[in-house]
Amino acid sequence: MDKDRCFWVGSAEWGDFLGRLVGEASVYALGGEGGRFFYRQLIRKDIGDIVYNPVRAVQPLKSFIFSPREEVVGPSDREGRKQTIIVGVKACDISSLEILDRALKETDLPDPVYQERRQRIVLISSDCSEPQETCFCTLVGRAPYPESGFDLNLSKVDGGFVVAVGSERGAELVDSHRSLFREATAEEIARRDRDRGDILRRVDRINESVAQKRSYQEIVKDSYSSELWVKHSESCVECTACNNICPTCHCYLLDDVSGAEGFVKVRSWDSCVHTGYARVAGGLNPRPHLWERFRNRYLCKFLYMKENFGLLGCTGCGRCIEACQGKIDMREVLQELAG
Amino acid sequence: MVNPYLPQESIIEEVIPETPTIKTFVLRPENGLKFSTGQFIELTVPGVGEAPFTPSSSPFQTEKVEITVMDVGHVTHRLHQMREGDRVGIRGPYGRGYPLEEFYNKEVLVLGGGVGFAPLRSLLFTLLHDLSKYKRVVLCYGAKTPADIVYKGLIPQWREKIEVLCSVDRADETWKEHEGVVTTLLDKFEIDIKNSVAVVCGPPVMMKFATFKLLDLGYRPEDIYLSMERKMYCGIGQCRHCMIGGLFVCKDGPVFTYSQVKELPDIWA
């Protein structure tokens, strides 16, 4: 079967479909309420409680593929693991994988653990229906619905979903449970597209007051020497939440495990906001001041990652705004920098 | 799947004290090591950690590799306590080395300070391997005091083949050569700047002043080769610790021309 096809599935049939998958793979789906949703391992009796659309999960998708701390050289055996199917992934997190893939997989020397986990991940994404105040995907050239990068994508339409097939693996999934699905009608697809347009405009409205004419890339490039960095970083308490929660941040440290037999290396997340991040033996530090490290995150997201991967390092997910102890809103910082 | 984080078992074959704080370690990697001069390796002290070093040995010797290490922190300190027969790990080689073809038929000025002499020794071995390819080679080396000079035994041998000028910041009664920071050596001889490249490696301050001095003398930014140093973990362009602007020191460097980095932030830190 071809990818790029669209099916329709009723909610009950979709539930059956997931029920079958739960037996074969580790399935995670979004649950929660009050605008805060988390990925949870799915068991059959919870299938009815899954929330498909509203908005992204609190955790970034990277936590499935790029753990906060894990052995990358050592005795652990990664053979024979099951597929991990993640349901309800949002467009911003699909975008984040494009960055992580380019950084850790599509290189001369790929990270073997990332690579192995990544190929076991099946992404069943869904369109957003309830963007929140911190969402700004449309300001970074993206949309609140996935257009590529997923295996299957769900758009709620009437009493079921329009299911877009985005990969061979997605096509196989539908194929092996074909009786549950039927071809989507042109009307259903048109309906989906109308809803998508509405949501896109909602995200735009949320960001009306902070939208900029110039690209964030240009703004950051022109603001390198701005005095505003000092002001904006004043309430930063160096908690590093912004880096940790960011779906595209992937800086890491390597440690050796003491007392281990042979070589055991552990890779763990690091944050460029930390004082010691780039400090070398002897104490020299290219970014000794907090405002320089604060600025570095913006430079990394809007300039350096673009140079490195051809993509902005910011997906507009808004997690850093939500997590910030200093109540710093990246959009407002960029707005003031733009002048 | 190849695991780029997995080091190659290596045995310390010899430990050569150079100065009170610097030792050269002769390592024998299980499967040898092919590298081009100026590339670096990640060295593992098992159970302790990893650190990047540039081989100071000749790339024409592949069954053994030498590194010259200053005792400055966690890994380097434990390494300094290790002895012949001890086991370490090596990953690499990584990065791009010196673009030797760019040096052909030119006057090559090699400028080193302190332990920054390590990669330059490897470069000099390479230049000396076929000296006829280069018009002239001049080595200027500076250390803090006479006791801090590395590769003391080699310098007289090199003097027979190339010009060597040494200086120390603080001389003592035994010192017969120049006193002053290494850049002051540049006033002591003529060089055909238009047909010359300068290769610099040393502590950040030294690199900074050397670069400014070379520019003053008339060197073009693209003829000044610098070994940039940044904190490193992965060595393979992933952990992002070594970045200068959008460049990875580990992957795009560690050798850069001044013209490549001059517009980038905080290059001398």
Ligand SMILES: Cc1cc2nc3c(=O)[nH]c(=O)nc-3n(C[C@H](O)[C@H](O)[C@H](O)COP(=O)(O)OP(=O)(O)OC[C@H]3O[C@@H](n4cnc5c(N)ncnc54)[C@H](O)[C@@H]3O)c2cc1C
């Ligand atoms: C490309 C390159 C080549 C080098 N070649 C040599 C050499 O030939 N001889 C020599 O003596 N030194 C060299 N250095 C510097 C050497 O890597 C550091 O002195 C060493 O990493 C300090 O580690 P430590 O654990 O003793 O110090 P700590 O301060 O305890 O550092 C902890 C960790 O931080 C990282 N780190 C700290 N300082 C540096 C640094 N300056 N550069 C990179 N990573 C750092 C390392 O991963 C290190 O294990 C080189 C550095 C680079 C980047």
Ligand code: SF4
């Ligand atoms: S440098 Fe900073 S902003 Fe960039 S990926 Fe690393 S932690 Fe994130």
Ligand code: SF4
């Ligand atoms: S989340 Fe906010 S307070 Fe915490 S390090 Fe980031 S900018 Fe600073």
Ligand code: FES
């Ligand atoms: S050392 Fe990790 S990116 Fe350069």
